[in-house]
Amino acid sequence: MDSKQNAADSGSKRSTSRRDFLKLAGAGFLGALATTTLGMGVMETADGRKVEVWALSSGAIVHDPNRCVGCRRCEAACTVRNDGKGSAFISRIKVSRNLQYGKLGVSAAYAKANGQMGNFLVVADTCRQCSHPACGMACPVGAITADPTTGARVVDVDRCVSCGACQDACPWGIATLDPETKVSTKCMLCDGDPNCTKNCPTGAIKFYPWEEAEALLFGTDATSGATAVSGASA
């Protein structure tokens, strides 16, 4: 698997990682955080720009395509716990849509591409709990904030105005408007005890503390779905 090349390819997506935030921080902060009660705030840089800063998440879910058997128990575990119903579309971990033909979808080479109709590699999309979350920054009403306990980027369903800005902004395709409730759904780490990981029958989904999760999700040797999109083929 040529993961290095893939990691480089996905560089644009990594713009929301901590590394890029530090680069930005290099411009020099002037002020202090305006507020941290919601795990986020606004800082001013030396050149006068205002920058949103977020408390880091305690960690993130990482999915291992090599162990994934495509059972989708994670998806049902997610939505039964958090929505009181079974659904694939609004699950905060996305397996179904990549199950048969991989993330890239059907190609003439489907028989050797990712997915169960191909080489059997099932690559899930998971929430990165980005250090600079596109979903939260796009939300026009501040309904997505860092949870004070877990640091997960969570949706305040009462404040959500169903605009879909988070869904459009998320580079990983995680934030999803529930077609039935019209409220945004995204991974909130189940209050620190993710139900998907507990229900994965092969240990393919694990919660990692942030430093490890970041390395697995964004590092040059990333093995997760983040960068292994087209890495493996028959």
Added chain:
Amino acid sequence: MTNTFGYTGKILRVDLTTGKIWTDDTMKYKDFIGGEGMSMKIMWDEVPAGTHPFSPENKIIFGSGPLCGTGVPCSGRTNITSLLPSNPDHSVSSSHMGGYFSVEMKYAGWDLIVVEGKSAKPVWLRIEDDKVWLEDGRWVWGKGMFDAMAMISSQMGKEAQIAMIGPAGENQLNLSVIRTGASHSAGGHGGVMGSKNLKAIAIKGTGSVKVAARPEELMALDKYMMTIIGANNQHVVPRFPHPWAEYTASGSRWTAKKGLYWGAANPPVETGECYPEDMQSVGLRTHKGFQDLGAVAEKYTVSMGGCAHCPIRCHSQVRIPQLEERYGIDPNVSNTCVGYSGPNGIMFKGTPDLPGQEKGEQSMISKTLGSHLADDYGVWCNYGQMGRDLNWTYTHGILKKVLPADEYASISWDLLEKGDPAFLIDFYDRVANKKGELWHIADGSYWIDKRWNLGEEYWAYDKNKLWSKLGYPVHHANESQSQVGALVSCFSNRDAQNHSHSNFGAAGVPLELLKQVAAEEFGTPDAIDGPMDYTPMNQGKANFVKWALTRTMLHNSLTLCNWMWPMAFSPLKSRNYRGDTALEAKFYSLVTGIPMTKEDLDRAATRTFTLFRALTIRSMGTADMRNKHDQTTSWVITATKDKNGKEIPQFTKGTDRMTQEDMEKGRGLVYKAFGWDEKTGAPTKATLEALGMPEVAAELAAKGLLPA
């Protein structure tokens, strides 16, 4: 439509003749639970006796159940019910497939899909939530299923779930399948779709299945079930010794052990110890490549697959480069069990390894090549019977007689004789594409006999494994739990596909423990016999038969996988190896909010099974089920011989054969357990009415089909 939990509340109706698409209410059928049960009721109400399976008046019903889509373990199966072409009387029967199709049905908002009529030209049905329409199918008609699925997916989106037929179904072979995903086939009804010019049903669903209970309640029950679930076929004892295990069982599908890997994963994944309490290794317990394809397959195994929301993965997913190198076929193959061994049965002369091959390599190649071909063409093996039928007709010179000489001469029999799997390429092309006379091997045993006149010895030969002159083979019969398996196999219109009794008996615990649980469930330890050590029929066995028949009907209605359920045993010594046979009712109550006890659900399944019985009576035009339907072929009730040629009397150690007298006693006891007429085996007016089906009693009475 009322707000429903578990059920979506809606049935999709499609008339291909008129193009009309409409919605029906699920809940008016709720006494029949879902899936197979509701389908039986619709078939009773709407498809009259005498309808041909391939006529526009026949209906085909894709059924999910209330548990499907909620994440209940092993709830991903799809039930398909219609008239069965391979059955002599075209009686109603069901076929089943795993995969993800029924879950997508539910998420699109549909409990059942009922298709009738016949389209003027090939079409496929497109379902995107509540938007449903017919698409031109001419571009996918005639195509193999792998490519045709990719074509439809490229049009509809990668997340579409598709149920499809191949050329075999299009050509209306009796033995053809409906397939979904890479490897999930329902055998028997492919031709019905073909007759309707319906290539596929493709679904995308963005909705949900709502749960009545608080999430924590369902999550807790789910977790509880993880203390009961075993490996594939609910084998709760591992095959190899593990430090945590008290017992082992040589046939167990709990094949995991230290040093056994998914060898073609990158890096390889070790199956390992798989402690029963460890929920993160449940899916590693069953290494199906090792089980189905032999030890040689370990290094070719990429991973395991299976169905939606099932933690037990019973399909192996293997990469065999030899398929591409030798035959130009995609190296990635997935299947399970008879999906491999059925096609390999065509190679009945064996497939000896060639010089330089590893032990068992040629057999693995044959199984995977055959599986890929059968899955692409959509040919059904009739639970392995096609290979045995080919063997009999070839070996006894029948094919030489009935095939035109030039056709016979054009077949590469030398490849078959040598054990070269390339024979399969030629064979499946001829059969699926209806070439010459040979394709009639896919008519099914009853019709083959009628056409080629195979004679009594064909039915009487034990190794042909034909269970019934209705043309279906053994599928967990007398060899599985004595009279229990034997009698269970007498009530169906195709191979019995019943695992309630076979999984019970094969749990892997010692006989003494099996008998204890049998006593708790069926009233006496005598309900169960050890293998090859049978006792005469008794009441406990009749109770067991009724339980097996109704539980399987219940699973196909809920829909739960009967290849895993019921959960009669547990791998945990701390539970004294006891499972929980009230689990179905516990899940049903939590998911639907309709409180049901185990007894309530058993009664509902009894109602449904009795309706199935009435359907068979109506299609056969006789109430005399005992003599016209429930009989076995003669080898079943004939004593077998030991190694030295000495006869082994029935009900002594060393034989699993039955006697006619004992089987007749058994039939009577089972009829009685169902409240049916003991003489004929037909439901009585009183029983039909007590089960809430007076209209069924009235119609049978009007046709003279109620017992006196």
Added chain:
Amino acid sequence: MSDQASPVTAYVEVIREASHATKLTALSELACNEQDLAGMEVLLSAQAEDDIKLMRGSRDLYYFSDKYMTSAYALHLFRVAEKDPARMIADTVRDESRIYPRPTPIASFLEAPFRMSKAALDGVLWQISQRNDMEDIKSTTASDGSIYLYSNEYLSAAHADSLAEWEAVGKVENP
């Protein structure tokens, strides 16, 4: 370890750790003196540490913790440790003929925890056929060539023949 911890308490921990690593602990490995040994016996008889079990062999005494290992598995390890492979096979076969009941495929002795070589197994099978104390151990061959052993104290020849055929061939033909 605290000052109050006796050598016996330390041994118990050694035994548990070994069991956790799927090993028995032979008394000779513990190298304890007579006083310690008496202490161990007292401890076991009092069931103070009721997960610690003792098996008495002809070569040694063996301890294990049933927190980490079933008695059934420990018995396999015990028979391996006793270094009398003929006895190991005969006793295992007798157990299976009695408990399940079923004949035992000889191939199972090639697997963990027995891990015999094929050559060694062949030699031991010959020994079994010669030993007076193992006259009850009989063999039967299924039609696919697999060899099974059984004890005729618990299984008749006809029953064992048919069970072996069922295990080796019947189950495969009836998946």
